[in-house]
Amino acid sequence: MNESLSVKQHYVDSAAFDPGATEPMGSESESFYRASSWRLMWWKFRRHKVAVAAAFILLVFYAMVPFVEVIAPYNQTKRHGDFLYAPPxxxxxxxxxxxxxxxxxxxxxxxxxxxxxxxxxxxxxxxxxxxxxxxxxxxxxxxxxxxxxxxxxxxxxxxxFLLGTDRLGRDLLSRIIYGARISLTIGIVGIAVSFTLGLLFGGLAGYLGGWVDHVIQRMIEILRSLPELPLWLALSAALPANWSPILVFFGITIILGLLDWPGLARAVRSKLLSLREEDFVKAAELMGASKQRVISRHLIPNFMSHLIASATLSIPSMILGETALSFLGLGLRPPITSWGVLLNEAQNLAAVQLHPWLLFPIIPVVIVVLAFNFMGDGLRDAADPYH
Structure with a gap:
């Protein structure tokens, strides 16, 4: 049975779903049965008030990214020699x-x-x-x-200087706004790499099985057995020092994506193992559909909502990964500005004790990570038909 039909039947049987009343009736029942799985997911998600609020916060942050030059009051490199370490x-x-x-x-x-x-x-x-x-x-x-x-x-x-200045007299608020472009983008680009690899290897392992599944599972186990943070540090330190800031950015992004895909691949594999024996998959195979078409057109769309929820929960780890690497001096480097690069200047405890506003870049990191986690929880609950 197609998953979306079973989901709808579960909602009707248990009266757990209610777009406007306690149970779909009349015209509401008709619109309910005609609704796609994506629409059902949206109806459930919007009832999760905390997740909706988190999604709005993230929308504001990402809407700011293309216009950081306009929003920031100063250029990120402008120095005020008479106002070094000026308080807010x-x-x-x-x-x-x-x-x-x-x-x-x-x-x-x-x-x-x-x-x-x-x-x-x-x-x-x-x-x-x-x-x-x-x-x-x-x-x-x-x-x-x-x-x-x-x-x-x-x-x-x-x-x-609403958030004070740094050791060179640069406005900290402007630099945090400029840093949002890099820190928020690296999570999206990194999850795109991870998502692609997870779908590819997880799809092959779950649908083909056999020796393909064994090889991919052993590869995943080897990657997951390696200590994550030391591996990040080693790969980041291996980036050539003479690379341009753009190349370093893409290098860090690819590293984060390459190390994050095993978890997603296992989720894809387990879901495909349960779906490949369903009647609609057998029917597609009997009609002559290729393996690629069965995976891309019949299997993956039936649990794409679960994948999106999983991906949403993975983005914060990538943002934190970039922040940690840059804080340790092994990630992005000036003149690129990111929240991790800004926090790198707060390593000196004496400077932090005298100038605590240098820790302000940690505030947007905490807000964005919590917002992604809350929104991911809402998406996961909305994608789960038995929640």
Whole structure:
């Protein structure tokens, strides 16, 4: 029996599914039986409020990726020599009882001879309004189109360091926004590599069986027996030091993808082993369908929703993998900016003790990883017909 039909029968028998009432009836019952498995999955997913909220957060993050140059108030490489390790500036709305809109108070600094540190003080007498949809630092949009329009900009002849600056006086908020492009993209590209290999080897092992299954299973067992973190470190360290940042990016992505596919391949294999004996598969084989067509058109579509849920739960591990490698200095390297590269500057405990805002890049990492996990849980529950 086709899986989608059995899923629908289970929902009707147990009254577990309800797009609008306790049990599909009348026109609702007709639309329910006509619904595809993808639509059934969406109806269940949207009832998972936490997963929907997590999906919205991820949508905001990924919608930001193509426009980081516009969103960031400064260019990621711009240095402010007079504001090294400047603490975060607070945004205010009221000044001396008057509402004047979002603004920041300027910094004044003195150099402490005894501690050899810059001491910043806030000048509360001169509010500096934040500008919106304005022109500031120039950039090449996607490396192609020269532009200088920003969503929000620092005040005229002023500064706006909402998350502080680093040791070179670069705005940390702008660098976190630029780093989102690399850190979020590497998870998607890495899972594409892992997904392709998992479907290929898992499909061959599950459908063909025999010696093909034995060879692939032994290969998976060898890969999974190797310590993951030391293997990451060894492969990352093997990347040539003279590679361009783009080549290093793709190298790290391929490494993460190559080491993540065995788990997905085993899930594909186990599902194919249970589905290949179904009547609809036998019917397709009797009609002369090739093995490739049976796998790609009949078997994989019947559990693609499960694969998507599994892939969603794998993306956070790739983001964390890149962050860990870059933090240890074996992943991406400057001038590429990622959240892991930014956290690499927080290795000095003395610097963190004096300048704790250097740890701010860990906040988006935690938010994105938790959002992926919550959304993955929702997708897994929605894809499970017996949940």
């Amino acid at each position: 500036q607070s945004v205010h709305l009221m000044h001396e009882g008057r509402f004047i809109g979002p603004f920041v108070y300027p910094y004044q600094f003195t150099f402490d001879i005894e501690s050899f540190r810059r001491v910043y003080t806030i000048d509360t007498s001169t509010p500096q309004p934040i500008r919106f949809l304005c022109r500031a630092d120039g950039y090449d949009f996607w490396g192609l189109v020269p532009a200088n329009v920003h969503l929000f900009c620092p005040p005229e002849n002023g500064t706006m």
